[in-house]
Amino acid sequence: MVSDLIQQFRDDSDNYDQTVISLISFAHLLRYDNTNGKLKKDSFFFIGRKMDTSDKNRIRPNSFVTPDIVLQDNSQYGIIGEVKKSLPQEKEFWKKTIKQLHKYDDNLIGWKTSDEKINKCDLIFLTDYLLKSQVLEYLSEKKRIGEFSTTNKFSLISFAKLSGSEEKFTFERVCGNFSDERLNNLLKKGSPMPMPLEKVMQYNTNGAIKFYDSKPPLPYLMNILWQFVFPSIRPINQYVDEKGKKQFETNINFLTQELHDKFTHTDDHDSRQPKIPETAWVREAMEEFVRLGYAENKPNEKNSYIVKIRTIKDPFEKFCKEIVKGRSKKRGYVQATIDAFNDKGN
Amino acid sequence: MVAYKSKIKLEDLIQQFYSESNEYSKIFKNLDVLLNLNKGVKINGLILTSKEDIINVLKNWHFKEFDLSNKQLGKDIFHFTLTRKHKEEKLILRGEFLLFKYSPQNNIYVVVTHENFRFFNNALVRYFNLFYPLISRPFIDTAYMKVLLETYESNLKFEKIRVSRCVTKNWIRNINAKKKVGSDIQYTDLPFREVFDKVSENEEWIKSIDFNLVAETSKDIAMDNHVFHQKVYKLFRDTRFQCSFNFTLFYQRMIEGIANKAAESFELFDNRSRIQEENFAVKPLAIIYDVGIFKDKKQNIRLIEALKSLKNSSISVIHANPYLHVSYLDYRDGSSCDIWVLSENKISIIPQIRSTPAALERLCECIFTGFREGIIKDFKGE
Numbered sequence: 038m039v040s041d042l043i044q045q046f047r048d049d050s051d052n053y054d055q056t057v058i059s060l061i062s063f064a065h066l067l068r069y070d071n072t073n074g075k076l077k078k079d080s081f082f083f084i085g086r087k088m089d090t091s092d093k094n095r096i097r098p099n100s101f102v103t104p105d106i107v108l109q110d111n112s113q114y115g116i117i118g119e120v121k122k123s124l125p126q127e128k129e130f131w132k133k134t135i136k137q138l139h140k141y142d143d144n145l146i147g148w149k150t151s152d153e154k155i156n157k158c159d160l161i162f163l164t165d166y167l168l169k170s171q172v173l174e175y176l177s178e179k180k181r182i183g184e185f186s187t188t189n190k191f192s193l194i195s196f197a198k199l200s201g202s203e204e205k206f207t208f209e210r211v212c213g214n215f216s217d218e219r220l221n222n223l224l225k226k227g228s229p230m231p232m233p234l235e236k237v238m239q240y241n242t243n244g245a246i247k248f249y250d251s252k253p254p255l256p257y258l259m260n261i262l263w264q265f266v267f268p269s270i271r272p273i274n275q276y277v278d279e280k281g282k283k284q285f286e287t288n289i290n291f292l293t294q295e296l297h298d299k300f301t302h303t304d305d306h307d308s309r310q311p312k313i314p315e316t317a318w319v320r321e322a323m324e325e326f327v328r329l330g331y332a333e334n335k336p337n338e339k340n341s342y343i344v345k346i347r348t349i350k351d352p353f354e355k356f357c358k359e360i361v362k363g364r365s366k367k368r369g370y371v372q373a374t375i376d377a378f379n380d381k382g383n
Numbered sequence: 384m385v386a387y388k389s390k391i392k393l394e395d396l397i398q399q400f401y402s403e404s405n406e407y408s409k410i411f412k413n414l415d416v417l418l419n420l421n422k423g424v425k426i427n428g429l430i431l432t433s434k435e436d437i438i439n440v441l442k443n444w445h446f447k448e449f450d451l452s453n454k455q456l457g458k459d460i461f462h463f464t465l466t467r468k469h470k471e472e473k474l475i476l477r478g479e480f481l482l483f484k485y486s487p488q489n490n491i492y493v494v495v496t497h498e499n500f501r502f503f504n505n506a507l508v509r510y511f512n513l514f515y516p517l518i519s520r521p522f523i524d525t526a527y528m529k530v531l532l533e534t535y536e537s538n539l540k541f542e543k544i545r546v547s548r549c550v551t552k553n554w555i556r557n558i559n560a561k562k563k564v565g566s567d568i569q570y571t572d573l574p575f576r577e578v579f580d581k582v583s584e585n586e587e588w589i590k591s592i593d594f595n596l597v598a599e600t601s602k603d604i605a606m607d608n609h610v611f612h613q614k615v616y617k618l619f620r621d622t623r624f625q626c627s628f629n630f631t632l633f634y635q636r637m638i639e640g641i642a643n644k645a646a647e648s649f650e651l652f653d654n655r656s657r658i659q660e661e662n663f664a665v666k667p668l669a670i671i672y673d674v675g676i677f678k679d680k681k682q683n684i685r686l687i688e689a690l691k692s693l694k695n696s697s698i699s700v701i702h703a704n705p706y707l708h709v710s711y712l713d714y715r716d717g718s719s720c721d722i723w724v725l726s727e728n729k730i731s732i733i734p735q736i737r738s739t740p741a742a743l744e745r746l747c748e749c750i751f752t753g754f755r756e757g758i759i760k761d762f763k764g765e
Contacts, residue, residue: 051702200705202675203726234706234725238667238733238762245657245665245721245733260699264710268717269658269736276716277444277517299663299736348714350691353699 039361046357050257056122057249059196060084061302062206062232063163064108067116067220081109081149084302085250087309088117088147096140103311104141105250106163112150114217117141118161118194120249124168131175135185138162142187147309157216159190166197169211176212190216194224205231247300248313256356258314258322263331263352266295267344283347289340293319329359393422397497401479405457410483410495414630417497426630427503428495430485430622430641431511432649432740433518437482437492440517449510459484467506478502485639488646493638500625508623516716519741521622521645522748524756525589528618529579532594535636536575541598546571546578547615548593553585554685554755564753588756591619620752651759652740667762668732668743670750675727682754683707683724689753690722693745698722711746718742731762 064082069075086107092098109115119137124130141160148155164172173193179185192213199205207229215221224230247253247261271285293316297303301313323342326332335341349355400413417424433440438461441451450466460483467476478498485491494511496503511518523531536544553565567587571578575594582589595615614628622641626633657663676682683703690698695714702708707724720743721733730750734743747759 054701054708198706202678204706234723235729235731238723238725238731245663245735260701260710264697264699264712265719265735268712268714268719271717273516273716273737273739277514295736299657303662346714348695348697350697351699352697352712353701353710 042361042364043357046254046256046361049254050260050353050357052122053251053253053257054247055198056120056251057246058234058237059122059163059206060106060120060249061246062234062237063194063196063208064106065237066208066230066232067108067110067223077110079111081107081305082302083107083305083310084246085311085313086147087311088141088145089153090140090143090145094140094143096136102137102140102145103250104137106161107147109149109155110217110220113156114158115148115155116159116161116215116220117145118163120163121168122165124164124172128175131172134162135176135179138185138187138191142189142191149305159192159215159217160187161192161194163194163196166195166207166209169193169195169209173211190214192224197229199229199231204234206234207231245300246302248296249301250311250313252318253314255322255325255360256353258318259325259356260353261296261300262292262319262322262326263349263356265299266292267346270344271346284343284345286335286341286343288338288342289316289320289323292323325356325360328363329356393417393420393424396420400497401462401481402456404460404462404481407460407483407486410460410481411631411634414495418626418628418630424497425500425625425627426495426497427500428493428624428626428638429508429511430521430638430645431482431492431494431518432490432521432645432744433492433514434490434653434740435517437484437518440514444514444517446510446513449506449513451510456481459486465506465510467510474505476502476506478506480507485642485646488642490649491642491646493642503623516718516739516741519739519744521641521648521744522620522751523622523641523644524620524751525579525582525587526756527644528589528592528620529575531618531637531640532575532579534640538636539596542596544575544594545597546573546575546592546594548591549578549582550590550592551582551585551587552590552752553587554753586755588752589620591617593617648744648759649740651761652743655734655738655740655743657734657736657738663736665733665735668734668747669760669762670730670732670747670757671760672728672755672757676755677707677724677729678727680704686724686730686750686754689750692753693749696746696749713742713745715745716742720746730757 068077068080068082070077085103085105087101087103088107090097090100090102104117105120106118107115119134121134138160144154145158146153176185176193190213192215193211195209195211197207199207208224209229210224210226270287293314296314296319297312323332326344327334327342332342332344335343396417400417404410404413414426418426431437448467448469451463453461453463456462460481462479462481464477464479467474478496480494480496480498482492482494485493494507496507532544547570549569549571551567551569555562555565593615616633617625618637622645624638655666657665660666686707687698687700687703687709690709690711697712697714699710701710709722710719711722712719716739718738719735720738721735723731723733725731732746
């Protein structure tokens with residue numbers, strides 16, 4: 038039982054990591070100009086972006102939405118979409134995704150143009166290759182009974198990880214058309230388009246993106262803090278002259294900012310970009326460090342911590358195990374299972 | 384009486400070396416004279432890298448077990464006396480050494496001493512290791528050792544290089560084997576090319592090599608008639624060296640080669656921290672192999688095991704098969720990186736917020752010795 042939950046954390050973290058890679062790869066595929074070997078000059082890409090809805094929006098008029106992916110091909114044309122690498126087994130929960138797509142089916146405001154509007158906008162739903170048939174069937178049925186319809190053009194895109202002499206993500210247009218012929222030719226129906234991951238690494242200077250607009254699994258976030266953020270807080274000189282003082286002070290605001298600056302997609306950001314990661318996610322991770330004995334709350338200073346560094350050979354594995362064991366001990370297996378399920382759902 | 388005189392002379396020459404080597408030419412001349420005396424003196428040395436001025440670093444840090452005093456002899460040339468006192472081990476080691484900057488490269492320093500191997504290893508090397516990552520030690524791989532020997536021999540008129548002792552390690556391919564790296568010591572008398580060919584054939588790497596120069600009086604004379612100098616040189620993978628004859632030649636043909644390689648590596652590994660880049664952009668490195676080693680996905684596990692074997696470090700495995708993604712942290716200085724295997728012949732290293740040249744050197748050496756030697760390159764422009 039405990040080992041199942043540990044495996045669940047591993048799978049969820051791997052899924053999260055792959056979702057991030059798929060988002061970057063997809064954007065790269067669409068924005069990359071093969072003729073000059075660079076990203077298209079007038080294109081923009083955002084992971085999560087606050088877009089204003091019109092008074093005609095059928096779900097949330099005169100408000101705002103935050104799509105997972107906002108891809109502006111040029112000043113006239115853009116794509117908005119939702120990304121789900123996994124979906125709940127119970128199809129009743131899939132309605133939420135349809136509702137989100139309906140929310141985005143609007144003349145949204147918030148594009149990188151002079152009046153923040155765009156002439157043409159398409160919708161996409163990006164999901165794992167293994168789910169494509171089920172999703173296609175589901176959407177077709179909903180369309181048939183009138184529960185799913187869009188004014189803007191809609192495409193279902195699947196992505197798959199492909200191994201061979203080099204690792205790739207492949208993207209396939211499962212159904213629907215783009216308004217732009219270049220994209221229709223690029224992503225032909227039934228003809229998966231490969232995107233070698235090394236190419237993405239090579240050309241994307243932000244190759245260190247680790248978060249998107251969705252809460253990461255707890256050990257995933259803790260691992261990034263432990264492996265990348267905490268070590269850089271102590272000055273190098275302290276490492277030479279350690280004498281056992283392997284601890285330092287830090288606080289939630291600083292850590293959140295560090296994660297945002299170093300591990301999220303920040304190109305062309307403005308006030309419409311949501312703050313990723315959310316402070317609450319980081320607080321939860323820090324409180325878990327406290328619970329597991331890797332940190333202490335600083336007395337009389339809210340949001341401040343004293344982190345105690347020790348050598349752990351495989352921090353991610355250790356955090357997975359300790360979180361699960363701690364939860365199981367405290368609340369029993371049933372509650373832990375529910376937590377794991379909820380974490381996955383988030 | 385004769386013996387007494389020569390003893391006095393040796394001490395005088397040692398004294399002369401540590402007090403009068405105020406120019407580079409004098410360092411080499413004094414060492415040549417010292418070695419020519421034929422009194423069993425061996426010069427031990429090593430190469431160091433330091434981004435900051437090494438003298439300032441040495442002055443600013445004090446370690447409990449060690450006492451250091453220094454005197455500047457000339458521009459970028461310093462004489463040191465080092466004492467290591469270890470109460471529990473009742474150990475006192477005291478010795479002298481010379482440290483000079485390798486010109487014209489920045490960041491590279493050469494240390495030489497006439498002291499014995501015990502002082503050299505247990506006091507001097509140990510002392511400099513304490514300064515990691517401010518001062519670090521470069522490494523040379525097997526392929527480059529061969530290049531050095533080729534260069535050395537190509538400049539010899541009447542002599543050939545023969546290997547007398549070679550310490551090799553081999554990568555054990557069986558992922559279930561308890562030991563991941565095997566070891567072998569060969570006492571031999573073979574031309575160096577034969578030794579390196581065998582090492583390459585057996586997929587081994589060289590930890591250290593002892594070699595000497597064999598004089599060929601005539602091409603027609605059989606090998607048995609060759610005159611052996613009996614002067615042994617020793618070269619270690621971690622750029623320690625030992626020389627017992629003709630230091631000037633050894634310096635020009637070997638040490639300069641090592642120092643140039645160390646400078647090249649330092650430049651490649653330096654300035655990779657994301658913190659110092661605009662928009663915190665990453666500056667990836669890649670280790671390239673001439674064979675598609677990762678075609679066999681079990682090699683991912685071997686690489687993980689190699690990384691796990693590195694002391695004072697951690698790795699978190701995010702994904703192991705079919706592609707590999709791990710995060711790596713060096714607890715010795717807080718450097719970290721992502722490591723990816725996304726193709727059959729390449730390991731991609733993506734340095735993170737902090738990344739020092741010392742940590743990258745240590746990581747690459749761990750991959751070279753624990754997994755396989757390859758070619759390290761900047762990832763851009765592949």
